[in-house]
Amino acid sequence: MNLGTIFLASLLVENVVLMRFLALCSYVGMTSDVGQSVGMGFAVTFVTVLATAATWPIYHFILVPLGIEFLQILVFILVIASLVQLVEFYLKKNVPGLYAAMGIYLPLITTNCAILAVTFDNITKNYNLIQSIVYAVGVSAGYLLAMVLLAGVRDRIKTSPIPKFLQGTPILFVATGLITVAFMGFAGMIK
Amino acid sequence: MKRLLNILLKGIITENPLLMLMIGLCSALAVTSSVANGIGMGLAMTFVNVFAELVISLFRKAIPNDARIPIFIIVIAAFTTIVDLVMKAYFPELSKAMGVFIPLIVVNCIIMGRVEAFAYKQPPIDAIFDGIGMGIGYTWVLVGIAAVRELLGAGTIAGIQIMPEAFQPILFFTLPPGGFIVFALFISLNIWLNKVQNNRAAAKEAA
Numbered sequence: 076m077n078l079g080t081i082f083l084a085s086l087l088v089e090n091v092v093l094m095r096f097l098a099l100c101s102y103v104g105m106t107s108d109v110g111q112s113v114g115m116g117f118a119v120t121f122v123t124v125l126a127t128a129a130t131w132p133i134y135h136f137i138l139v140p141l142g143i144e145f146l147q148i149l150v151f152i153l154v155i156a157s158l159v160q161l162v163e164f165y166l167k168k169n170v171p172g173l174y175a176a177m178g179i180y181l182p183l184i185t186t187n188c189a190i191l192a193v194t195f196d197n198i199t200k201n202y203n204l205i206q207s208i209v210y211a212v213g214v215s216a217g218y219l220l221a222m223v224l225l226a227g228v229r230d231r232i233k234t235s236p237i238p239k240f241l242q243g244t245p246i247l248f249v250a251t252g253l254i255t256v257a258f259m260g261f262a263g264m265i266k
Numbered sequence: 267m268k269r270l271l272n273i274l275l276k277g278i279i280t281e282n283p284l285l286m287l288m289i290g291l292c293s294a295l296a297v298t299s300s301v302a303n304g305i306g307m308g309l310a311m312t313f314v315n316v317f318a319e320l321v322i323s324l325f326r327k328a329i330p331n332d333a334r335i336p337i338f339i340i341v342i343a344a345f346t347t348i349v350d351l352v353m354k355a356y357f358p359e360l361s362k363a364m365g366v367f368i369p370l371i372v373v374n375c376i377i378m379g380r381v382e383a384f385a386y387k388q389p390p391i392d393a394i395f396d397g398i399g400m401g402i403g404y405t406w407v408l409v410g411i412a413a414v415r416e417l418l419g420a421g422t423i424a425g426i427q428i429m430p431e432a433f434q435p436i437l438f439f440t441l442p443p444g445g446f447i448v449f450a451l452f453i454s455l456n457i458w459l460n461k462v463q464n465n466r467a468a469a470k471e472a473a
Binding site for chain 2: 093094095096097098099100103104145146147148149152153156185186187188191192195196199240241243244245246247248249251252253255256259
């Protein structure tokens with residue numbers, strides 16, 4: 076598989092939120108305004124790429140040679156959790172501007188299933204390191220795209236007459252369903 | 267006994283993790299294109315939830331407050347690994363159908379949330395009942411969504427033909443968009459159920 080295909084497939088055809096239902100908690104929770112959703116999207120991108128760069132070598136150079144692949148779940152979640160902590164400390168101390176913009180989203184990211192799923196996918200799909208990184212960028216760009224789309228729709232929902240039984244959260248999922256219909260159109264793009 | 271029953275029941279409707287608290291959504295939508303997957307996922311999650319809550323509750327006095335989150339993660343990850351390996355060994359097809367979502371139980375916010383908010387502060391018996399209640403609450407929603415989607419999308423429930431031969435399956439419902447919309451209707455249903463329950467309680471108080 077070439078890199079362009081991997082990127083487009085993970086960005087549109089298999090959009091992480093809309094087609095694979097990952098990271099829905101933050102998708103519903105963090106999209107009440109556009110700025111917030113963009114901040115969250117970039118924070119996730121940053122951590123996903125870092126997590127991929129960290130877990131891929133750990134799996135192939137430590138777990139496989141020792142024959143302890145079954146510890147994958149435990150090791151990956153701990154690596155991601157400690158990575159998030161380290162990034163938080165580093166940003167706080169050295170890049171306070173970025174920390175102010177991204178900091179509040181970081182603790183939420185540890186339990187963002189999209190990141191963990193990407194690290195597992197890289198292993199099950201047998202990607203090499205470069206492919207894994209491209210895949211990670213594609214998936215998180217897809218996440219950012221879905222977040223911004225829903226945040227935009229939510230702005231419109233605020234001023235629209237919503238049927239009473241759908242008010243509140245249900246309408247968000249109806250709207251997401253409709254966005255997803257549009258995304259189904261991308262399915263034919265990649266063979 | 268009544269207290270334990272209440273703990274068990276609140277997970278099913280009033281504090282239903284999926285429909286009221288809006289957590290643990292990812293797996294709920296992804297695996298519900300068929301009833302068999304829904305049941306499998308529900309059982310797997312219930313198992314991890316009950317045992318994680320039990321273990322944390324047993325050791326709640328020994329776990330230092332500052333290090334509690336990493337410890338929770340390790341305990342949950344251990345039980346998730348057990349489920350993952352058991353499923354791969356005995357139900358390879360089910361395990362394949364659910365793919366990455368079994369390992370992802372580890373970041374299921376329901377379990378983390380219950381461990382932090384309930385098991386860490388309550389005795390083991392209560393924690394077991396809370397775990398089972400939340401597990402049932404999660405499973406019934408999964409099976410319910412899956413039943414609607416499978417019935418409309420394939421004309422079957424758990425693989426058994428229900429709809430008459432002439433029924434043209436509406437593929438839309440087994441695809442992702444159908445999942446979102448059926449889920450929206452379930453939330454709506456649960457809000458209504460809650461309202462009915464509250465009204466009844468209010469009427470009883472007034473009488």
